[in-house]
């Protein structure tokens with residue numbers, strides 16, 4: 508029997524974000540409609556103070572109201588050089604709830620390679636191959652997204668995410684076509700250059716839809 512989920516109620520908390528909220532609610536609907544629906548990645552771009560974090564909070568509310576599991580993480584200006592910091596934060600709820608054997612099962616053959624990046628396996632000797640770690644994480648998150656469907660991943664301040672997370676996110680985003688998961692990424696337009704900027708651009712490109720650029724809110728008129 509198909510489970511009937513109530514539609515998300517609109518929120519009066521955010522002004523002038525009807526279009527953005529409609530796109531978010533629609534993406535949540537697509538996710539909840541079918542385990543086999545394609546994944547969606549939305550990128551919200553806006554300068555500081557334009558309401559990115561507020562929109563992510565609203566996304567969480569809408570998604571939780573529809574019965575989704577929501578995991579979130581954020582980039583930190585001072586933590587940009589900590590490898591896998593953001594992806595580790597994102598997967599924390601799953602990782603802490605798993606027994607070591609279960610984690611081993613979810614990472615499968617990738618356990619020895621991606622496990623250390625997630626802080627659940629000993630690094631052992633030698634340098635891990637970054638490409639291998641990334642592939643392992645892509646595979647692990649795909650399994651988790653199937654296990655925890657309907658799953659929503661929120662990444663705030665992605666412009667401050669560590670390079671390794673952005674590399675993973677770009678690779679993950681490229682393979683969303685056959686994975687029913689919703690990823691919402693918020694970022695400022697500038698802030699980063701070089702490799703991280705290229706990874707973040709690759710994330711947007713893989714999303715296959717235009718980035719949502721947030722416009723400044725109209726200053727509220729005083730009542731007459």
Ligand SMILES: Nc1ncnc2c1ncn2[C@@H]1O[C@H](COP(=O)(O)OP(=O)(O)O)[C@@H](O)[C@H]1O
Nearest residue numbers: 520521522523524554555556557558559560561
């Ligand atoms: N659409 C909106 N309507 C009303 N208040 C908003 C809206 N968007 C953001 N705010 C408020 O503006 C402030 C800054 O928003 P925030 O989400 O922190 O911005 P950002 O994450 O882009 O820096 C917060 O106090 C937030 O509650």
Ligand SMILES: [Mg+2]
Nearest residue numbers: 559560561663
């Ligand atoms: Mg913010």
